[in-house]
Amino acid sequence: MPELPEVETVRRGLAPTMEGALVDAVELRRADLRFPFSEGFGSDLAGRKILSLGRRAKYLLIDLEEDRTVVAHLGMSGSFRIEAGGVSSGKGEPETPGEFHHPRSKDEKHDHVIFHLQTESGPQRVIYNDPRRFGFMHLINRRHIDRYPAFESLGPEPTGNSLSADYLASRFAGRKQPLKTVLLDQKIIAGLGNIYVCEALWRSGLSPERAAGTLVTKAGEASDRLVLLTQKIRDVIADAIAAGGSSLKDHIQTDGTLGYFQHSFSVYDREGHACRTPGCAGTVTRITQAGRSTFYCAVCQT
DNA sequence: ATGGTACCCTGAGAGC
DNA sequence: TGCTCTCAGGGTACCA
Numbered sequence: 001m002p003e004l005p006e007v008e009t010v011r012r013g014l015a016p017t018m019e020g021a022l023v024d025a026v027e028l029r030r031a032d033l034r035f036p037f038s039e040g041f042g043s044d045l046a047g048r049k050i051l052s053l054g055r056r057a058k059y060l061l062i063d064l065e066e067d068r069t070v071v072a073h074l075g076m077s078g079s080f081r082i083e084a085g086g087v088s089s090g091k092g093e094p095e096t097p098g099e100f101h102h103p104r105s106k107d108e109k110h111d112h113v114i115f116h117l118q119t120e121s122g123p124q125r126v127i128y129n130d131p132r133r134f135g136f137m138h139l140i141n142r143r144h145i146d147r148y149p150a151f152e153s154l155g156p157e158p159t160g161n162s163l164s165a166d167y168l169a170s171r172f173a174g175r176k177q178p179l180k181t182v183l184l185d186q187k188i189i190a191g192l193g194n195i196y197v198c199e200a201l202w203r204s205g206l207s208p209e210r211a212a213g214t215l216v217t218k219a220g221e222a223s224d225r226l227v228l229l230t231q232k233i234r235d236v237i238a239d240a241i242a243a244g245g246s247s248l249k250d251h252i253q254t255d256g257t258l259g260y261f262q263h264s265f266s267v268y269d270r271e272g273h274a275c276r277t278p279g280c281a282g283t284v285t286r287i288t289q290a291g292r293s294t295f296y297c298a299v300c301q302t
Numbered sequence: 303a304t305g306g307t308a309c310c311c312t313g314a315g316a317g318c
Numbered sequence: 319t320g321c322t323c324t325c326a327g328g329g330t331a332c333c334a
Contacts, residue, residue, distance in 0.1 A: 002327055034310070034329090058328080076328055077312075110312085132311045134328060150329090177305075186329080193327055248327065291307070293325085 002074035002135075004158065004191030005240035007058050009259055010080055015053045017082050017124050018062065021117040022049050029112050034075060034136040041139050044068065050117075057154055057190035061145075069142040071150075075134025086116070086123035107131060154190045158237045163189065165222035165230040172212040173220055179229075180208035180289045189233070195246060195268045196236050198295045202267045203232040205277075207301045208294045209287075239264065267295040275300060 026042035048068060054061035062070035072078075113128040128135075140148055155171075156162035171188050182188055183197040192200070201208050206215075206229060215226035222230070240246060245259035248269075262269075266276045267284050275282040275297035282299025 006327075073328080075311095076326065107313090130311095131313065132326090132328095134311070175304090181305085184328095195327065246327080290305085292328095 002058050002076065002078060003193035003196055003240075003246075004055075004058055005196070005237060005243075005261065006245035006259065007055055007060055007074065007191075008241050009245040010074070011053050011055045011060055014060075014080055014082070014126060017119060018050050018115075018117065018126060019052050020050065021119040021124070023047065023064070024116040024118055024123070027114040027116065029114070033112060033130060033133045035138075037137065038139055041137070044139060045070070045115075056151060057157065057186060058193070059150070063142060067142040069140050069145060071138045071140055071148060072128075073135050073137075073150075075130060075132060075136070077132040078128065078130040078135035081127050081129065083125045083127060084122065085125060113137065153187045155186060155188045156190065158189050158191055158233050159241075163230060163234060165227040168226055168230055169216045169220060169222040172226070173216045175212040177212055178209045178289060179206060179212050179215075180294050182212040183233075184290070184292070191237070192233070194292055194294075195265070196233075196240065198268045199266060200229065200233045200236045202277075202296060202301060203236060204229040205301055207298070208289060208296050210302075267297065270295060 023045045026045045028037055028042055031037060045064065045068065048064045048066065051063045051065065054063060058073060060072040060074070062072065064070070107129060110129045110131045111127050112130055112133070115126040115128075117124045117126060128137075138148070145151065156167065168188075172182065175182060179201060180197055183192055183200070184194070198208070204225070206225065215223050215229065217223055240259075240261040243259055243261035243264065246262040246265075247258040247260070248262060270284045271286040273284050275284060277297065277300045280297060280300040282297040284295055284297055287294050287296075
């Protein structure tokens with residue numbers, strides 16, 4: 001589930017439980033995810049209070065006392081869920097079934113990290129599940145967070161005012177790489193993934209195969225089409241966050257509900273379906289770029 | 303630098 | 319039912 005809107009949804013889902021909570025213990029069910037856990041990963045966190053939850057691009061940040069920060073990445077298949085109750089149990093308490101009650105994940109064998117917390121409403125467990133184990137967690141010193149390798153060269157967020165057409169013009173100038181590839185590059189924009197790049201390009205009427213440099217004028221300024229693309233990127237991210245992200249497969253949010261932006265997909269995973277651009281008679285096609293699927297309409301995206 | 307590929311890992315779905 | 323094949327929201331290492 002992990003593009004920026006999904007990670008932001010996770011952050012918002014975890015914050016009420018985790019912020020202000022005391023970490024009783026961190027249970028590691030295995031020695032590694034994508035990378036081995038650092039020495040003392042769990043023991044260093046035990047007994048510390050969680051101050052706040054943050055996010056940078058697709059990274060979740062858990063800020064604790066004494067400048068500790070857990071940098072967590074969900075990879076392709078990582079998710080968090082919250083269960084009431086103390087250490088032990090294993091079965092967990094019955095959860096308050098909400099309107100969107102979802103059956104408990106069957107893959108408890110992929111519960112790799114469990115944060116045992118003391119909160120105002122009693123003991124809680126925050127459980128990280130990740131079948132493919134492309135995710136990871138690092139414990140770092142928050143004062144040196146800018147030197148965390150993945151953050152050093154990260155581009156601006158596609159939210160708020162961080163992203164501008166002028167900035168993109170400076171990065172696109174002279175580039176022959178296709179737009180799809182360039183927009184997936186976290187060093188240029190941080191947080192976009194396969195879904196939202198496809199959707200932003202469709203909303204902009206731009207072909208994913210177009211060379212990035214063609215959106216920059218000879219004077220090195222942003223063309224009108226690049227101004228539009230910039231706005232559409234911001235729009236699609238904002239829309240997805242407002243919808244609680246996208247839930248592919250049966251992915252559930254921390255509170256057991258589903259994000260619903262997947263119902264708003266215009267091209268992603270819609271191969272063979274009619275293009276949704278008003279008046280367009282095209283059909284969504286799928287191509288492969290840089291080893292990943294790209295969905296677009298060859299009629300109205302040029 | 304730029305562009306392409308392989309790979310990390312497990313599960314789901316399609317086709318036979 | 320079961321096998322094999324392909325594909326999946328990401329990122330990085332390695333190649334020409």
